[in-house]
Amino acid sequence: MRHLLSAADLARDEALQILQTAEQMHQVQDREVKKLPALRGRTIVNLFFEDSTRTRSSFEIAGKWLSADVINVSAKGSSVSKGESLRDTVMTVAAMGVDGLVIRHHASGAPQQVAQWVDAMVVNAGDGTHEHPTQALLDAYTIRRRIGDLDGRHVAIVGDLTHSRVVRSNLILLRTLGAHVTLVAPPTLMPSGVGAWAKEDGFDTSYDLDEVLPQVDVAMMLRVQKERMSGGYFPTPREYTVGYGLTRERLKVLPEHAVICHPGPMNRGLEITADAADEARSLILDQVSAGVAVRMSVLYHLLASSEGAEK
Amino acid sequence: MSRPDSALPPAASQPSAPSSGRVVLSSADVSRALRRMAHEVLEHNKGADDLVVLGIPTRGVELAERLVAAIAQVEGVDVPVGALDVTMYRDDLRRQPVRTAHATTIPSGGIDDKIVVLVDDVLYSGRTVRAALDALGDLGRPRAVRLVVLVDRGHRELPVRADHVGKNLPTAKAERVRVRLQDHDGIEEVRIVAGPTEGQAR
Numbered sequence A: 001m002r003h004l005l006s007a008a009d010l011a012r013d014e015a016l017q018i019l020q021t022a023e024q025m026h027q028v029q030d031r032e033v034k035k036l037p038a039l040r041g042r043t044i045v046n047l048f049f050e051d052s053t054r055t056r057s058s059f060e061i062a063g064k065w066l067s068a069d070v071i072n073v074s075a076k077g078s079s080v081s082k083g084e085s086l087r088d089t090v091m092t093v094a095a096m097g098v099d100g101l102v103i104r105h106h107a108s109g110a111p112q113q114v115a116q117w118v119d120a121m122v123v124n125a126g127d128g129t130h131e132h133p134t135q136a137l138l139d140a141y142t143i144r145r146r147i148g149d150l151d152g153r154h155v156a157i158v159g160d161l162t163h164s165r166v167v168r169s170n171l172i173l174l175r176t177l178g179a180h181v182t183l184v185a186p187p188t189l190m191p192s193g194v195g196a197w198a199k200e201d202g203f204d205t206s207y208d209l210d211e212v213l214p215q216v217d218v219a220m221m222l223r224v225q226k227e228r229m230s231g232g233y234f235p236t237p238r239e240y241t242v243g244y245g246l247t248r249e250r251l252k253v254l255p256e257h258a259v260i261c262h263p264g265p266m267n268r269g270l271e272i273t274a275d276a277a278d279e280a281r282s283l284i285l286d287q288v289s290a291g292v293a294v295r296m297s298v299l300y301h302l303l304a305s306s307e308g309a310e311k
Numbered sequence B: 001m002s003r004p005d006s007a008l009p010p011a012a013s014q015p016s017a018p019s020s021g022r023v024v025l026s027s028a029d030v031s032r033a034l035r036r037m038a039h040e041v042l043e044h045n046k047g048a049d050d051l052v053v054l055g056i057p058t059r060g061v062e063l064a065e066r067l068v069a070a071i072a073q074v075e076g077v078d079v080p081v082g083a084l085d086v087t088m089y090r091d092d093l094r095r096q097p098v099r100t101a102h103a104t105t106i107p108s109g110g111i112d113d114k115i116v117v118l119v120d121d122v123l124y125s126g127r128t129v130r131a132a133l134d135a136l137g138d139l140g141r142p143r144a145v146r147l148v149v150l151v152d153r154g155h156r157e158l159p160v161r162a163d164h165v166g167k168n169l170p171t172a173k174a175e176r177v178r179v180r181l182q183d184h185d186g187i188e189e190v191r192i193v194a195g196p197t198e199g200q201a202r
Helices: A012-028 A055-064 A088-092 A110-117 A133-147 A165-176 A194-201 A209-214 A237-244 A250-255 A272-278 A285-304 B028-044 B060-074 B127-139
Strands: A043-048 A069-074 A100-105 A121-127 A155-157 A180-184 A204-206 A220-223 A260-262 B021-026 B051-055 B081-083 B114-122 B144-152 B162-169 B175-178 B189-191
Touching: A012 A165, A012 A250, A012 A285, A043 A055, A043 A088, A055 A069, A055 A121, A055 A133, A055 A285, A055 B162, A069 A121, A069 B051, A088 A100, A088 A110, A088 B081, A100 A110, A110 B175, A121 A133, A121 A285, A133 A165, A133 A220, A133 A250, A133 A260, A133 A285, A155 A165, A155 A209, A165 A180, A180 A209, A194 A204, A204 A209, A209 A250, A250 A272, A250 B021, A260 A285, A285 B021, B021 B028, B028 B060, B028 B162, B028 B189, B051 B060, B060 B081, B060 B114, B114 B175, B127 B144
Parallel strands: A043 A069, A043 A100, A100 A121, A155 A180, A155 A220, A180 A204, A220 A260, B051 B081, B051 B114, B114 B144, B144 B162
Antiparallel strands: B021 B189, B175 B189
16 A cells, blocks of 8 residues: 555555554553654645645644654645646645645545655545545544444445545445445435445445434434535425434434444534434544544554555 | 564464474473563562563563563562553664554553563564663653563664563574464464574564
8 A cells, every 4th residue: 555545445454454553543642742753754745725624633733743744735825826736736745855745635536646646655635525535544443442343333324425525435444344334315415326336335325314223333424515505405404304314313213332423524403413413322522533543543554664565 | 673573473374384493492481581580670679669560562561461470479569560562663664564553551650750661572683672762751751661571682783781581592693583472372482493584674
């Protein structure tokens, strides 16, 4: 693994290695000296062409705690706002002798493109509606910490599947780790052509949350973006909540041992009620605190050795 | 360069013939060495006060637990025991394939102003111990650090020495010391195996 562009880049043992190292990285958070020397002398550039608070800051902290030098470049206030192309921006940054590039871009496939241009290691920190592999890793990490191995577990991913970049990465990684996945969304937000993929890869799709919910170990609720509300995908926000929100009534149907995830930021009252977000089965705060540890592990695995990953 | 043996996966995944080379310590020898070192640690420290025993993964952890058990037998005191992973502090990270980090567990009392006893299976180049000292420095400030190793095989590359040694084993650089422990590997012995080792690259 030279880059992390897609969750599909991770074989099962690589994914498990990253999750295991993340456990050790997590301990650093509680220490007085939050610093490991593993990436001393390496330079990482966070190249964010799209706004992001938690992903960018957690990558920044992750790099710094591993003693790398981290530079943030955001589209605003850079030459990008003067009309420089993606390639020119990336090549300019790479020419400064950067070891790692962490990229968030609004166009699907941008990090893959960048990886072909530069020698540096590239991490996809979210591209368009395509993928967000480190989010999938931290979801898997958080779930595993609470309920153990994912083998044979049943995960429902619920919400705006068409516009979410988290779905694809989570689906791929959860399948790699042996989980059974059901995608749940209203027909208007179910990606077209997902049926063929589901058949080929062995996961399920459903339009009926109430039917799926009693059988799951994990309910992963996705954000419904505000801009979709006027897009004719569903009549009203209230209607969405009735059909697909994790409401107080649905909490009673959710098995006692099951856990609730949400990659954030939440729309409380829309896809998830305050009751569900704040209850003991909710992993939402754990997900935030795992972000740094998992990203430290990813950066460590990609950058620590010039010999490449262990076979 | 350092700790070739403890960096190996457990015996189950090690296809090489278990009977190659010669046995230099039997299971009984290992237990006797640990018991003697427990006495030495106590004698040197004038009791078990303020001791914290930390094993270096992977096999150092089992040795640390057994050393503490031996101390409990002698002194009737349960000394806090933990593990100190040094992966992130190694000086050869760049030259090696990526290693997965192991757990670091520090006993609840911490290590500040304690006498930390580091335990490892083989002392070779001294680089692991250097990494361990750096790791300790990020966790606190012990009053003193002591080093216990099961085998000292020589060939130091750094000014490091052990306080208590299970057995001094003069070896050739081309040889390799393979430590196996009951809990970790299912069998227990220390062997010298001829031939270039994976350790030579480390």
